[in-house]
Amino acid sequence: NCSMVLKTLHFITRPLSHEEGNFSLAYIITIHKELEMFVKLLRAIYMPQNIYCVHIDEKSPKDYKAAVQNIVDCFENIFISSKRENVVYAGFSRLQADINCMRDLVHSKIQWNYVINLCGQDYPIKTNKDIIQYIKSKWNDIIQYIKSKWNGKNMTPGVVQPLHMKHRTQVSYREYVHSGMSYVYPTKNIKAKPPYNLTLYFGSAYYILTKEFVEFTLTDARAKDLLEWSRDTYSPDEHYWVTLNRLHG
Template structure:
């Protein structure tokens, strides 16, 4: 054998040995990681389903919570979004997004909730929210901002078409932040809900950027614990620094892709029936009886009309009506009106959680 042939043979043997060592290491790592891989995939399944502990950790600023949250956010990529946007098979939507198709307990099956969801953007976020709160025994009214793009409206309609207990509000508003149109959107849904064949007990309003940190069962048990038959509309007598909202007349501006509320120089008349105006949260949990009252009572109608040109009327309308005299079922006895009836946890600034009742 000449030196060249010997060199070639040695080189081939070296390659063979290297490939053997690489294959051995690869198989060893694969086999050793398989159990962890299975456990990892099981954990992925939990992403997006009421991560109560994760949310609590986020609020107190634990570093690991942000990493887990980002992981879950990246893991859940709804493959059906493109399908929804092109109107695909409903069975595919239900299967891929794992919508719950039966009541998870007798208690839940016998206590239906109604939801009002006002949306205008971010289809993926809406799908995640709907998927998290959906139960077949509940009913859902979706208000899509009239200003939203046509393809967004069409995509929402496509997913709504797959469910008998989800519908789009029969009347849609050009919603302006802090304007009367935001309150009107909720009322439009309420009018639809009271005529529904589904007999619901309470209504909860949400926006497209909400997400639940409690299960459907948790919510029901909390309502039953001390609020059964009462509303959760937290608030206080209108503070002095909020008086301007109802002392002058405000107008909505909607034009050329811009929308906002601006004050005029017109001074408003006093509230009808000499009502005391309260200030509270725009978000609530209301009994069906109270909703029917607000849609039919003369005082509620007159207060609604008076509120038409106020600033952010949804932050005084419900809480004021809930404290009318002569309707004992409307009144919630609260030691601390902001914290006794917990409806929302809000964060207006990054890293500064504000717990609002």
Template sequence: MSQLDAAKSGFILCIGVCIFIFSLIYMKYSIMKDPNEQKFVPELIECGFYPDEICSALFEGKSAAPRVGNFCQEALPQLTAEGPSFLQNSVNCSRVIKEQYFITSPLSDEEANFPLAYIITIHKELHMFVKLLRAIYAPQNFYCIHVDEKSPNTYKFSVQNLVSCFKNIFLSSKRENVVYAGFSRLQADINCMKDLVNPKFNWKYVINLCGQDYPLKTNREIIQYLKRKWNGLNVTPGVLQPEHMKHRTQVSYKEFVNVGVSYVYPTSRRKTPPPHNITLYFGTAYYMLTRQFANFILRDQRATDLLEWSKDTFSPDEHYWITLNRIPDAPGATPEAQWEGNIRAIKWREQEGSTHHGCNGHYVRDICIYGLGDLQWIIETPHIFANKFEPIKYPLVTECLERRFRLKVLQQAEIRLQPEWQLQMASYFDMKMNTGT
């Protein structure tokens, strides 16, 4: 080969190498370009130990979160349908309480002097139940847990393991085979309410939740809201029963329960009018009720007769509580109230374009299971709780909410904090909250 040919070959090889290198640089730039221009790719983010910078970006509604370090799908925490592994065998309670970050002292005198009660109905998503309980737990409060009778025995065993570590948490004395939109869902709440009115539990208000809820307000904020806004009144958002809802109470419905299948279906039998000439209302199934009203529900003849009449209606928990709370002589009644209350933030499919701009996760029964793009909307809503979450499918959503919520709880405390109460040490995310940015 001549010297000229060798020079040409070397030149061509040099050009090829340069093109290859520049191609790699271009590809890297395309992936790592300015976060404000990059579309958020969850699979690049959701692995390893979640950086607080990512959560902050999501809460601020940015379309892309900053990438911190290297991410790999294999490092993503493995959440299984069976639930946390520490609950699947006998538990060391002191270790569980410490390692699961449960707060073990009232954080202020105000909270110590205003105990709350909770009714929580669960049947799946054990990881979410642990996160919810950890968030709302306070040693001065009381918690009745209703586990669906249809739940697997392994699930019931795990819940029992966790509950057994606390004196102020207990399982409902009677379990129901809960059917969606059936009377059994209302009966589950009634069962827990009967347990909670025991004189040894000195709570002021009772709040009902499901296992896929998460709080947006701290225990102290809830108490201040009840004192300031309601002052001994019940919170049952809703209105007079609309025409398009009257079919729910005009014909008789039945529950069907079989292995793996349960539903409510209408029959041809017409129902009689409600007892005692009671006017029916329609609203949310979730409430914040005074202890006096809980006693009224369990003892007043009108309430017990309405409960019996409601056994064959569709989704009776959406008319029962609110209807009784509109009776003028009921304790803490609000006869003129409507939708005020802000108990539960929900993205309904039918409300896209009005109360929200779409679900960034996916819909189940027309309710949004929150995705990453919903975090800004969640923290900006004035509601006390949000629904629904699935940490197995969208782990970063609940991870970010937990971190933000616990920081807010500890910042409001008036006592000496214990290190094991902190989900993470002071960080960039902590500073962002303190500066209000």
């Protein structure tokens, strides 16, 4: 019963300020367990002016998927990603899950400004308004002096690939997928260098990205080629976004 869900869980039903109502965020949430934790996270970040894509690990139990679907069905601005992956920690499937949501989000009727990715065990320590004001203030001075074609800046910091992380891209990795245990393992196959002789950067798999940058990653030939090259690397989500950000920046 959706009215019971809204009332019992105390979801916010209207923008809490004019500023928030005019600045929509998109969220990508990848989950696979702990329904109660997911609900707590969703309650904490939910705003009716935002849009939320939830990616459920295809390996998750049927009753878990059904429970999440029942909650999502109560909201017009929350949806399950149209394509689901068997997610393996440190595997390409984790990166693909985000991209699946991005492909759905760019077609959303809600005109969002930035996308933020989270996992089901995350929890915010800032309010929606705090996050918006941080995004605006973070790049306010830069935007005043530099007219960026991206209408803002991404938050995906990183450094040139450290020596102790060279192994992640020197040989091919494969995913072993099983409902009980899944993992990534190295092969003896040596990988070719990155396309376009790109310099790889490494950083966090978590980010705040502009909508324009998301559209760039989904359409640019260099982004597509780097994605394909990254398919058999270790934890590609820790180099893909950071490297692309340096590519266009």
